[in-house]
Amino acid sequence: MGSRCENCIVRQFNSLRAMSKEELKAVSDSKTTKTIRKGEPLFEEGDKLNGVYCVRNGVSKLSKLSSNGKDQIVKLASTGEVIGQRSVVAQECANLSAIAVNDMEVCFIPKETINHTLQKNPNFTLEVLRHMAHDLKEADDVIVNMSQKTVKQRIAEAFLYLKNNFGEDENGFLALTLSREDISNVVGTATESAIRIISEFKKKGLIHTSGKKVGIKNERKLVELVEGF
Amino acid sequence: MGSRCENCIVRQFNSLRAMSKEELKAVSDSKTTKTIRKGEPLFEEGDKLNGVYCVRNGVSKLSKLSSNGKDQIVKLASTGEVIGQRSVVAQECANLSAIAVNDMEVCFIPKETINHTLQKNPNFTLEVLRHMAHDLKEADDVIVNMSQKTVKQRIAEAFLYLKNNFGEDENGFLALTLSREDISNVVGTATESAIRIISEFKKKGLIHTSGKKVGIKNERKLVELVEGF
DNA sequence: TTGAAAAGCTGATAATTGTCATAGTCTCCC
DNA sequence: GGGAGACTATGACAATTATCAGCTTTTCAA
Numbered sequence: 001m002g003s004r005c006e007n008c009i010v011r012q013f014n015s016l017r018a019m020s021k022e023e024l025k026a027v028s029d030s031k032t033t034k035t036i037r038k039g040e041p042l043f044e045e046g047d048k049l050n051g052v053y054c055v056r057n058g059v060s061k062l063s064k065l066s067s068n069g070k071d072q073i074v075k076l077a078s079t080g081e082v083i084g085q086r087s088v089v090a091q092e093c094a095n096l097s098a099i100a101v102n103d104m105e106v107c108f109i110p111k112e113t114i115n116h117t118l119q120k121n122p123n124f125t126l127e128v129l130r131h132m133a134h135d136l137k138e139a140d141d142v143i144v145n146m147s148q149k150t151v152k153q154r155i156a157e158a159f160l161y162l163k164n165n166f167g168e169d170e171n172g173f174l175a176l177t178l179s180r181e182d183i184s185n186v187v188g189t190a191t192e193s194a195i196r197i198i199s200e201f202k203k204k205g206l207i208h209t210s211g212k213k214v215g216i217k218n219e220r221k222l223v224e225l226v227e228g229f
Numbered sequence: 230m231g232s233r234c235e236n237c238i239v240r241q242f243n244s245l246r247a248m249s250k251e252e253l254k255a256v257s258d259s260k261t262t263k264t265i266r267k268g269e270p271l272f273e274e275g276d277k278l279n280g281v282y283c284v285r286n287g288v289s290k291l292s293k294l295s296s297n298g299k300d301q302i303v304k305l306a307s308t309g310e311v312i313g314q315r316s317v318v319a320q321e322c323a324n325l326s327a328i329a330v331n332d333m334e335v336c337f338i339p340k341e342t343i344n345h346t347l348q349k350n351p352n353f354t355l356e357v358l359r360h361m362a363h364d365l366k367e368a369d370d371v372i373v374n375m376s377q378k379t380v381k382q383r384i385a386e387a388f389l390y391l392k393n394n395f396g397e398d399e400n401g402f403l404a405l406t407l408s409r410e411d412i413s414n415v416v417g418t419a420t421e422s423a424i425r426i427i428s429e430f431k432k433k434g435l436i437h438t439s440g441k442k443v444g445i446k447n448e449r450k451l452v453e454l455v456e457g458f
Numbered sequence: 459t460t461g462a463a464a465a466g467c468t469g470a471t472a473a474t475t476g477t478c479a480t481a482g483t484c485t486c487c488c
Numbered sequence: 489g490g491g492a493g494a495c496t497a498t499g500a501c502a503a504t505t506a507t508c509a510g511c512t513t514t515t516c517a518a
Binding site for chain 1: 293295296297299301303315318319321324325347348349350351352354355357358359361362363364365366368369370371372373374375376377378416417418455456457
């Protein structure tokens, strides 16, 4: 049995902070805690979601299969983020698949609890709305990057993003390690192209690598590259 | 003086339909009607918005300047859509520029009126939330298309989108005429590339053109092209 | 009406990116 | 500890897309 939502620190980072004590109690009573192994799905594109997932630990990739057979990773969601909110709010099937990038601990909150609060507590609804507005802005920015920047720039940006959002370990490697394939699915390119560019970055001294792990060596140059020299 | 919001048909298509009679009256009393000429901006990226724009007539392109100096059109908003909502909800400066694609008639609704209703009427907030959830899904889909489809596929898709969302005129041309440059900014490519592909489509009998105007001739083949043959 | 500016078009060429093939390396399970 | 399978890496080549240059057509305002 997981701990009580009322005491959960994770809540500070998402819209659940706008809930009243009673509402939180209802969430706590109806939630179930799950462990998801690396590589396993929380849900898949097209699934009917019966609730949302609040991430306590680990990272999930939200991706969509394109008609060319390749996955495009649209977002990485980690501690504190609520996954599946969009589908529940819109009362639609999942538009994206959510797959664990590493081992995860999540709380599943049934949609009834969420919907009930959405109808009763305008502050909560407004908070969810603000979060979604933020996600939408980010998505718009991704559209611009995807369509206007080169693969090289997008990979450089991805590394900077990983550093800013997940930090580095004690040895200066990015704390979140993605496979080369995942990286290529984030930036929307062929795996071989991503590998080639990563090698090039390494040769130029922008990054250092060790197996899958990547560390940023020259952040300033990476930023310049993203901006276009 | 524009007509009363209470009687405005446009309202049926957006979140304003969740407003009470009194709230609508407040909107009606505080709104101002504006005419925007083709090519003129409603607002520009970075502007602080003092309200939202409800489109009565015409179409606006929502775009963002990339660091490479090119504009990326992220969305086309037409009759019934509310522009600027995201920025007002998130209390941020505009992330996108809104420029009239043809002559527009819009109602400007001050943000105070919107914010007041957002805090008082959960149904309205929920309705706005649902709309934003829908926009987010669309944005995610655009990300996938931009990163996984070829320019040819994206142009074909753009034409189908224009037909489905804006219809055709009596001569079988797309009702919304975009310049070649706008088309290239929608699909995220160089204007010359867009023109070349449009010529190719014409040669292959997929479309017919007359000046800027484009008409769809073989919809099935266009769909096949988008799906990847 | 006309002439300048903007938009559309096309070719040549370069740069970017994808695909296919092959080989090395790592991982993990028996 | 060894071997199958997944992941990483690199080369060769093809396809896609961008860039530059020059030209024609359209548009629009004086």
